[in-house]
Amino acid sequence: MADPFSAYDVLAKRDTPSWNERTRDVIDKRLALAIAENVLGDTQLATLRVIVARVCPDPPDRPATNTLAMIVRKIAEDEGDGYRPHTLPRTAECWRRGLDAIEDEARLRFNCGFASIEPDQADEILYAVESGKMCSELWGNLSPELFWKWRLLPDLVSSHWAQPSLWSAMGFGGPASPRGYVRLTENRHDPWEASEDAATNSSHALSQDHEE
Amino acid sequence: MSGDITHRAAQWIAGGATLVAGSVLSDSAIEHYRGSFANKAMFLPLGASALSIVHDGNLAARGARTGAVGSWTSGTHAASVGVGAAGLGFHVYNIAKQPGGFSLGNFFYQAPIGAPAALVFAGALGAAAHALSSGASALGPVPLQSGRALAGFTALGLAGTAGEAALLHFRGAYHNPAMWLPVTIPPMAALALARTALTGRVHWVTTASLAATAALGLLGTAFHAYGVSRNMGGWKNWRQNLLAGPPVAAPPAFAGVAIAGLGALLLIRRFSRG
């Protein structure tokens, strides 16, 4: 996949007026976050690692992301979102049970751990979680569909798109305070925003407005 | 003697034209930069106003009697008037095709009507100044020597400038009481000047209000600079705030128009003295 914003790196704005002190601090910590130990078992962690890679791949030619470490931290702190269906346990228990069940599912189907199966086999299992077609008894009263829709997917994408690499790859302006934006209309952007590479720009321009 | 006065008046008017053109130059540079120079024509007012500044500034500073107006000079002024008029048309067309059309929101935030009009004004003033200085009695069909036509023209310019300030200060909800100044003093001056143009008599109120308007133009720049600092990040965030804050380059236009008006008063006074 072509990266439409190849020349853009949101981190290059770190020391400009687009970032305030607090933001620099928060993002520095995020980028330095290590995978917390003793939160998940080795197998659970290996399973989660593959899930992250399959569901939220890193954009090519961008610095690696820290999504996995963020999920592990969330599990370690058993951090909630403020709501959950009553059949879904709290964050940490929910993740652990889901990871164990996915591992078991891989063993049932492919006679092999989830972390060692082929990528398309992993995807096959993930599709099955999404649509609720699971065999493992470890799921118990945990609904795979609910697990996918209320836990796995939102947790993963929320952490993944909190990564500067992903912001760069999508052309997002990134942190913006004290400096915000001036040019707000379509097809206009400030010099401190990402420019879209000409090759991928499909400008059929609804309105060629000239803002003067 | 009377030649001296004519000449001095020409200098004042050229000075006013220079200031207005200067305001147009810096304002259109900033505003068209905001518009990312999306259309190459957006460079034109920069060039036109810069040429006006060179020619009129020269006349204002040099202060020597000149011969007939050179073709370069008249070409420059014609260019300013032409580019300004074209810009006006383009800005109006542009507003018309925004969502909402001729709505207050578009007059607030879309291409301004006042800026290209100011360029027309600067060009015309410059042309008049050079014509006066060369001893011509009229610019085209417009008589110059009595000063009354010029006074009327500057009164109009002043009213227009005040109108634009009123619009934009209304956009800012007159959040600072000082924002009322440019919508009270210059209109008073415009009225007084219009009256002078009609009657041919110079009242001290006219002179005083024009002088106050000129001072206000300079003070306004300081106010606007403060206004920029009031935005998030202040001057450190100048790349945003020069564009988002009040236009620092706009108020000197008031000073320019007022100074040109004072030049016209010189002519009128001479006439009324005989």
Added chain:
Amino acid sequence: MFTHDGWVPMRDYGEDAVDFVIVGTGAGGGTLACKLAEAGFSVIAMDAGAYWRPLEDFASDEQEQTKLYWTDDRIVDGDDPIHLGANNSGKAVGGSTVHYMMVSLRFRPEWFNSRTKLGYGADWPLEWREMWRYYREAEEALCISGPVRYPWGPQRPRYPYRAHPLNAPARYLARGAEKLGIAWSETPIATLSAPRGKAHPCVYRGFCASGCTTNAKQSVLNTWLPRALAAGAEIRDLAMAGRVETKNGRATGVHYFRNGQWRFQCARNVVVAGYAIETPRLLLNSSSSEFPDGLANSSGMVGKNLMVHLNQSVFGYSGDEIRSYKAPPSLALTEHWNYEDRGKDYHGGWCYMAPGPLPADWARTVSAKGKWGAGLLEEMSRYNHAVGLKMVGEVLPYERNRVSLSEQTDRYGLPIARVTFGFGDNERAMRTHALDFMDRALDAVGVTERWRNEEETAHLMGTARMGEDPATSVVNADCRSWDIPNLWVCDGSVFPTSGGVNPSLTIQALACRTGDRIAELAARGEL
């Protein structure tokens, strides 16, 4: 608040009886705290959340700013379980207004009598003309930036500040409305278009849902509360109320947890203002032998008639670069379908606005249509071309939609709320109409690859409704509970119907009215 490292002095009342203790400092509680303090009452307003200083405490980051949300556990169930947390409720001094989107709309006058005038829902025990006055008071306090002429409803005075420039999504909304022949308008919005006091004007950074770092956003935190402090109110942050104590039919004070221990605050009046989930939860959790079904619940209505707003959207892609991360979302709107009843096969109204999702929010939206892996990454790279429309639609009150207590408890040992919700046929019919219409509005301006996001809801109302009849309502028009004369409820939970507009301005207008009414009652010795 308005300067770096700045501090303001605040009164400290201790735990002796004050005139009013208010639980919750959001749109309802914070506003009322100001009104009561300015009327000369001694007031303590407590909040479970922290007292943030936006200039130094807020980052430009979605993830970090989840610290503003109510993330304590709640159970959701029913046919259409609703998403809470970030999307729905805040936990901070200033309440949900610290991260709200600032859209500040008035109700359509008929909605205050929707049962008698429009044939659905319930009547409010209030007259719209009176509310019109209080809307004005709230609009002035928030210095709303709005259009000079508003196209719908009875004439209203000019908004204090002018409308903001439109961003690309708003311009798309405007063009689409023009193509379909309906009116649109710049949105009246509580963020500054010019400086106000020490607060900066909006810099169009677009992180409004993550808290505003510039103070341009006019939230309860930086409007009503500084006034409340100046008038002598105390704001007690990080104080979680667990139980309202009653004796001989009157409230005597509030048990609250702060700094690691349970404490008791005596008060002559108690106001509950925790929003439409925590308010009924606290009333139900305060049951005693005298009030076995919870406080103010002789009607059995506490917790019932929970309403949300339909908040579904249609998104698609444009050839233009849109970059909807810039500027506050919702800068343009149309209330056409709030004021036009012809052509509807359902009750109620709706409006729509131009949303501006940030990356993580957008990723959740795109992934919710079943995208993940490389496909998700690919689609996310087109973020800058995405554009959409999002509705706010009226949901009818149903007793079956309710807040009750779950058997699970939270870290304070308090039973947590169970939030049961399901749409009715009316909502489904409205949703279909609205999504079809918004789809056409996007189609008309060349937006392609459109899809519908059919699940989202926003805002919380009901659960302690006001009314004329003690048998069917919890509080009267003054927000005073029928059962306990010195217990008041002042927040979104008193709404009998939800209307087709965002609720915060109405909550604040109601709180202004309640403040005035309390002062009047006190003057007549009727407290």
